[in-house]
Amino acid sequence: MSMQAAVSSPAHPSQSSAAARATELSKVYGEGETRVVALDSVSLEFERGRFTAIMGPSGSGKSTLMHCMAGLDSVSGGSARIGDTELSRLNDRQLTRLRRDHVGFVFQAFNLLPTLSALENITLPMSIAGRKPDPQWLDTVVETVGLAGRLDHRPAQLSGGQQQRVAVARALASRPEIIFADEPTGNLDSRAGGEILGFLRNSVRELGQTVVMVTHDPTAAAYADRVVFLADGRLVDELFTPTAESVLDRMRRAGAAGRTG
């Protein structure tokens, strides 16, 4: 429980303004000749109550950054913090707890357990923790993502878009410190994708949630308050209040820079 004291929920903001922070974060895979530097001393803050998109071409390290920040993967050097908690100091059990209680996830696909109903999936992290969900908050979340009436359905009875909405609801339901979304619209058509992105943005605007999203789609990134660009494991650029065009433009420039340099 000491961790809960260290990492507070959005309702009780801690001293630090950043929900998560990377300081000279490095991640190296392999050794010797097969050594690959996925993250090369990245320093970055994810402000509380903001929607941040991480962009970059394949192999730029954007997913690795997300995995390290979310406590899904270990770091090789530097520090990754969620709130005031230094992730590299936590063991596997503590990391699991941290993810359960303070991090929300939306993955590209296969977000849900097929055996559980939509509602059971939404409350799963709290069930695992043995906590009762706050019914009022749960109603708010369910309403926000427009799932009322489908809560008894199994994932197989839901469309891809609805499944992702359930995933978003699950991420929101436990009021995590921060939500990490990994290409949440990658498997959806543009309309359903737009809905999901809208929910994520609303959760930031209206509910004060902090969201970090990895994407390679400029349109998706345009929903964010801020876009950070990664290339070859380094932070190369950032953009505030982006539009699809401005993101695309930056990507072209970054791509050109990558080719020439």
Added chain:
Amino acid sequence: MLRTALRNLFAHKARLIMTALAVMLGVAFVSGTLVFGDSVAQALRGASADNLKDVAVSVQAESEWESESDAAEDRSTALTGDLAEQVADVPGVTSVRPVVNGTATLAAKDGRPLNVDMSWQNLATNYVPDDGGRDSRYPLDTGRAPTGSDELLLERDTAEKAGYELGDTVRFATSGPALSGRLVGTVETDDPRVTAGGSLVLFDTDTAQQLLLQPDRFDELAVGSAPGTDNRQLANDVAEVLPDENVTAASGAELAKEQADEIVRSTGELTKVLMAFAGIALFVGIFLIANTFTMLVAQRSRETALLRAVGASRRQVVRAVLVEAGLLGLVASAAGFALGIGIATAMRPLLNMAGAGMPNGPLVISAGTLVWSLVVGVGVTVLAAWLPSRKAAKVAPVEALSSVDQAPPKRSMVLRNCLGGALTGVGVLVLLLVSTQEDGEDSNLLAAAFGSVLTLTGMIALAPLLSRPLVRLAGALTSRLFGVSGMLARENALRNPRRTAATASALMIGLTLITGMSVAGKSAQAALEDEAVRGLTAEYKVSNADFNGIEPALDAKVDDVPGVTATAPVTSSTLFAKDEFALITGADPERLERVADLEFTSGSLAAVGPGKVALSEEYAEKAGLSQGDTFRGEFADEDEKELTVAGVYESTRAVEDVLAPLDDVLPYSEGGRLDSLLVGTAPGADGLDQEIREALGNSPLLLVQDKEQLTKEEAGPIDLLLNMMYGLLGMAVVIGVLGVVNTLAMSVYERTREVGLLRAIGLDDRGVKQMVRLESVVISLFGAALGIGTGIFLAWSVGSLTSSSLATYETVLPWARLGLLLVLALTVGVLAAVWPARRAVRLNMLRSLNAQ
């Protein structure tokens, strides 16, 4: 396509391990049984051929009795020394070896009787020295030939078991009192009765005749002939000089063939029984194999679709799966065959420990055994993979192109449920009908077997349907106790009812049979234990291990033993009255009253006297007699007497159908001897058996049993039988357990991404392990519940068939044992999950999340 099958086989070797193990164990059982059967038959055949090796023609005579009694010491035959000489004069006969056969039970050096429970295996015969003073049939190991009535030989192992050395005085009994002789040598023999745990004592011919037969009489003349003689013709020639048809001559070859046929028949029975258990094990294996291939086919549907898209025909897809199964079966069968040889080696000492008496001999591994093992193993595997292979062929080529995983369409189980319901229904009806029958006639037994098979098959078909409510029930408990991992376990177990059911069925079959056997066995045991001592207040029963009876005058000797308060000599004979055959017990009422407690429904024990008999309820009803009635009864030797019914008592094992005074029955009993002597003791006078034994001359054939031993004698063999059944059915259970491990390992593999997701959103290692473990426990308990339930029902319905032969039988549920089975299932569940659960937490979370 062969290459595809081979590649698939090797690609999935880890996942096929359990399947291969199941096939291997089943085949090992088959080949072990075949090798064992062949080896035993060979050993027995070898022994009998050895025994008859020097016998060209054997002249044998039936036993006859000189006096009216048929006591052992009055036994005689028509074979005399004169006849032996006449036979020796027949042209072509080169030697005649006169043989005397009988039984003699030895006392070991420390005084305990040797192998008294199987006294028919305790052989006694004569030592027939040739011109060199040796008997080639029984080669001397140490010492010399016996001469005179106070010398004897023992077979080497017998002497060792009894602890005798040359020069020791050996105590033995042939029928009457204890005798003794000095051990002057030991011999070797390969007579299967002796090598299998019996004993052998040899005397010189005169002594043997005196002890076992009559002077100048023989049981057999073993005739030798010159090499090249037509022994069949010689047998005919010998038959010419024989006096009557009670004496027959047969060639040694004929006898050897007869014995060999008999041996093949008897070992064939044993092999058949073992084969039935091997069949059960293989049948259980089918579920495991089918489950494995169903899962493999499902996992590979994308590949299959690709194959189909590039032009493979349906038939080729089916064939690829079947070839894969066949190859797996072949490898596993070969391993199973090798393991079976090991089992066959271990089986003989195991069976002998249980008193089966299997002879020694080399292992016989025939080509037929190898072929059968492979055919059975490959056949079962291919058969089990057949349905899954059809499923593979139904994969449409277009599925290769679809980017999203589609949930496999749920096939309707209406047909299966209807079929299962019908089978179970008919089976249960047949069994309910059987439960109203009261005797074990063939038709009833057949109906019982038919009903049992139908019910069990129906239950297997219904298992998926039953899995929903039962797994939910078990899951409710696990959810309450273990929270979210319990709930996930329940949902996982419910996810694929067919798979859960097939896994549970594999366990169910073994447990049904074990439960059925346990309930029936324990019920019979309880009934027998009850019967054995019901109505008996005596502390000891003295009888003859050889069933030859005891001397009537012995009671006085026992009366003198301190602590003995009462003795009642008891004898028996037969009585024919009112068209009903009955056994009659002779005992004096006033003496019987002190050692037995008969419940009279009418009349009294005191009213029994000369010409006045008491009847058991059962017999009174059959004969239509009641107290005061007078009837004519025909005793042995056709003596008719007028008898009056003095009373009717509740049937009990202590006395037979009819009770009459001792003097009324003794003249008609076998050899005018007592069956037994019932001995009552003063309270607290324990351990008098040795004193009683001493008082009666300490004959090794004397059986002095206390109540506990009497009970054990009646009911003991059931425990032995049950333990053997458990051992044999254990294999089926082990394969069932492998099935659980298999299903879980495959499920964990299939749900890699789910496990990754669960861990990402915060389920820790303990929770993941618990989820897998609880799923395993739920499946195992489901199988156990089905098996135990079905087993109890089968045992109950068939149990009524014993009521004609075992009146006190009623179904007794051995709760402790059934509880143990449940605990076993629980343990199986936990243990089966160890490896799959470890695999689940070892999965790399990030890779799992991205797995396709």
